[in-house]
Amino acid sequence: MNPFFQRLPESGVPDFNAIKFEHYREAFDKGFMEHDEEIKAIVDNSNSPTFINTIESFERSGALLRRVGAVFFNLTSSNTTKELQALEREIMPKYAAHHNQITSNAELFKRIKAVKEGNETLSGEAFQLLAETHREFVRAGAELDDRKRKRVNAITEELAGLLTEFSQNVLKDTNEFEMILDEPADLAGLPNFVLKAASTEAADRGHSGKYAFTISRSSITPFLQYADSRELRERIYRAYTSCGTTSVDNKPIIQRIVRLRAERAGLLGFPNHGEFMADDRMAGTTSAIKKLLDQVWKPCQQKVAKEAADLQQRIREEGNNFELAPWDWWYYTEKIRKERYDLDEEELKPYFRLESVRDGVFEVARKLYGITFHERTDLPVYHPDVVAYEVNEDDGSLIGYFLFDFFMRPSKRGGAWMSTFRDQSGMDGHVSPVVVNCCNFPKAEPCLLGLDEVRTLFHEFGHGLHGLLSDVRYESLSGTSVKQDFVELPSQIMEHWAVEPEVLKSYALHIDSGEPMPDELVERLRAAATFNQGFETTEYLAACYLDLAWHGAEALATVDVGAFEERAMRLIDKISMIDPRYKSSYFQHIFNDEDYSAGYYVYLWAEVLDADGYEAFKENGVFDRQTAQSFRDNILAKGGTVEPMRLYEQFRGRAPEVMPLLKNRGLLLED
Numbered sequence: 001m002n003p004f005f006q007r008l009p010e011s012g013v014p015d016f017n018a019i020k021f022e023h024y025r026e027a028f029d030k031g032f033m034e035h036d037e038e039i040k041a042i043v044d045n046s047n048s049p050t051f052i053n054t055i056e057s058f059e060r061s062g063a064l065l066r067r068v069g070a071v072f073f074n075l076t077s078s079n080t081t082k083e084l085q086a087l088e089r090e091i092m093p094k095y096a097a098h099h100n101q102i103t104s105n106a107e108l109f110k111r112i113k114a115v116k117e118g119n120e121t122l123s124g125e126a127f128q129l130l131a132e133t134h135r136e137f138v139r140a141g142a143e144l145d146d147r148k149r150k151r152v153n154a155i156t157e158e159l160a161g162l163l164t165e166f167s168q169n170v171l172k173d174t175n176e177f178e179m180i181l182d183e184p185a186d187l188a189g190l191p192n193f194v195l196k197a198a199s200t201e202a203a204d205r206g207h208s209g210k211y212a213f214t215i216s217r218s219s220i221t222p223f224l225q226y227a228d229s230r231e232l233r234e235r236i237y238r239a240y241t242s243c244g245t246t247s248v249d250n251k252p253i254i255q256r257i258v259r260l261r262a263e264r265a266g267l268l269g270f271p272n273h274g275e276f277m278a279d280d281r282m283a284g285t286t287s288a289i290k291k292l293l294d295q296v297w298k299p300c301q302q303k304v305a306k307e308a309a310d311l312q313q314r315i316r317e318e319g320n321n322f323e324l325a326p327w328d329w330w331y332y333t334e335k336i337r338k339e340r341y342d343l344d345e346e347e348l349k350p351y352f353r354l355e356s357v358r359d360g361v362f363e364v365a366r367k368l369y370g371i372t373f374h375e376r377t378d379l380p381v382y383h384p385d386v387v388a389y390e391v392n393e394d395d396g397s398l399i400g401y402f403l404f405d406f407f408m409r410p411s412k413r414g415g416a417w418m419s420t421f422r423d424q425s426g427m428d429g430h431v432s433p434v435v436v437n438c439c440n441f442p443k444a445e446p447c448l449l450g451l452d453e454v455r456t457l458f459h460e461f462g463h464g465l466h467g468l469l470s471d472v473r474y475e476s477l478s479g480t481s482v483k484q485d486f487v488e489l490p491s492q493i494m495e496h497w498a499v500e501p502e503v504l505k506s507y508a509l510h511i512d513s514g515e516p517m518p519d520e521l522v523e524r525l526r527a528a529a530t531f532n533q534g535f536e537t538t539e540y541l542a543a544c545y546l547d548l549a550w551h552g553a554e555a556l557a558t559v560d561v562g563a564f565e566e567r568a569m570r571l572i573d574k575i576s577m578i579d580p581r582y583k584s585s586y587f588q589h590i591f592n593d594e595d596y597s598a599g600y601y602v603y604l605w606a607e608v609l610d611a612d613g614y615e616a617f618k619e620n621g622v623f624d625r626q627t628a629q630s631f632r633d634n635i636l637a638k639g640g641t642v643e644p645m646r647l648y649e650q651f652r653g654r655a656p657e658v659m660p661l662l663k664n665r666g667l668l669l670e671d
């Protein structure tokens with residue numbers, strides 16, 4: 001019997017041992033069919049449409065599809081195989097078509113609309129579920145006449161192809177550029193770990209005994225940081241910033257994408273794509289987004305001017321008289337960083353043993369929310385590296401299950417993420433969540449983490465708590481199913497505890513001596529946090545402005561991508577020696593992804609909330625139980641059941657302020 005045809009075990013953790021490859025396709029096929037039948041039953045109901053017989057029934061529909069999808073989409077990311085990849089290519093278009101067919105179902109939409117316009121008084125979650133369901137259909141074109149809806153569908157299909165082409169072009173240009181070096185003068189300044197990686201890369205590319213550098217981030221960044229040869233730094237930098245325009249040409253693709261998105265926005269009643277996207281986010285309008293960007297941009301420009309002056313001075317001190325250029329920034333910054341903070345990753349790592357950091361984050365959760373994590377070796381897992389935990393309240397009652405999947409392996413995609421195998425809900429009896437955190441730490445014994453990896457672990461665990469502590473009725477509004485510019489609040493706020501001195505000293509214990517991190521090192525680590533933030537903020541914000549410009553009104557008249565980009569940067573008066581983090585021709589977030597288009601700002605939006613929110617903890621004590629309870633009740637438990645700004649204000653007692661973000665980034669200049 002196909003395990004997907006049965007109910008999940010009580011724990012909600014799928015019986016991974018019983019699932020075989022052949023079960024997926026069979027379950028998907030039956031899942032699509034069952035879902036179609038369930039929707040037909042809703043449409044064919046002879047009773048007039050009500051919230052219960054239409055909206056709740058629609059929410060309930062597709063259970064089998066969700067059951068098989070949860071396992072399939074998790075494993076294709078975290079433990080895939082050739083077979084699963086092939087099946088993924090087959091299933092994805094079917095999945096998209098299935099979804100389109102539902103949102104184009106005129107009879108179904110008629111009922112949804114009737115409920116929306118009817119006189120049932122709904123409140124709270126029910127009101128929100130109805131609003132979100134209706135909104136999803138409207139945004140897919142359900143209100144349009146046949147001709148226009150068909151055009152929207154056609155645009156969406158054409159866009160899917162263009163986005164893929166854009167991304168494959170970036171990959172092609174990235175793979176094609178190589179800089180092969182073997183003259184000692186060309187390699188001067190590069191530390192051993194950089195040379196070692198470059199030597200392996202060269203061997204892979206058939207240049208044994210030499211050193212290869214590429215424009216992938218992991219290769220170009222250390223080269224720009226350490227290589228003494230200014231000429232070679234310029235060469236590789238120029239190759240990087242012309243990615244997508246060298247052996248391929250992304251410029252016409254960008255123009256086509258921009259025009260199609262604008263046309264679709266127009267059909268759906270919005271002045272441009274930026275407004276169409278903002279309408280479904282917490283920000284609401286692009287002017288609200290621009291207002292925030294401007295608030296950070298002004299102090300950032302002052303800070304970055306100071307940083308540039310420091311670098312220029314460093315250049316003069318070395319007896320050079322050239323003007324600071326983009327390919328110099330990393331190099332001189334690294335020199336100043338070393339002089340000022342003497343902070344070396346190798347000095348930190350012995351304090352960040354994986355097990356210590358993991359216990360540290362569990363302890364933070366216990367102190368804040370009274371919840372505990374117990375390892376459960378009897379539960380099935382999908383890979384031997386995965387560790388399962390039972391999560392309980394302090395009175396022992398069950399919250400759900402949590403899987404930690406730390407290590408890198410060829411079957412796992414890069415990056416770090418949180419996902420679920422089952423979402424919390426309460427419509428048909430209480431359903432407890434099953435949450436997973438995936439990371440890509442190199443497997444070693446002992447496994448020692450860098451500071452960025454420690455932050456990543458805390459970050460993903462924050463998303464994990466959002467899923468675990470969810471307490472809602474409807475699955476589609478559960479946990480992390482919130483607006484896109486709100487979802488990073490629970491994760492980014494957790495990063496503050498990772499580097500809070502009191503917390504660091506409790507979990508960052510030296511691997512040999514067991515001694516906590518000395519105060520002096522904690523101090524240096526915290527002092528270094530605001531270093532070079534003018535640069536980091538400038539390149540990030542410049543990309544945010546560029547993204548909004550492409551999706552605003554002005555972009556349509558564009559004939560030249562480069563000139564448009566220059567104009568957008570001139571309008572914000574950007575310093576010339578820093579480029580946007582991504583130039584248009586390789587800006588994958590916005591041209592290979594619909595969800596992040598006109599949305600590169602979401603990290604900053606959430607950062608206003610996490611910085612301001614963490615201030616509440618600092619004011620009352622970073623482990624104050626009442627503040628934590630309020631954060632749990634108002635934010636973590638609520639998922640997408642209430643407008644996010646209302647949730648935040650209920651927690652904070654007021655609207656968020658941008659000042660703490662400026663302070664954390666070191667953008668408040670002392671005079």
Ligand SMILES: [Zn+2]
Nearest residue numbers: 459463488491
């Ligand atoms: Zn995140």
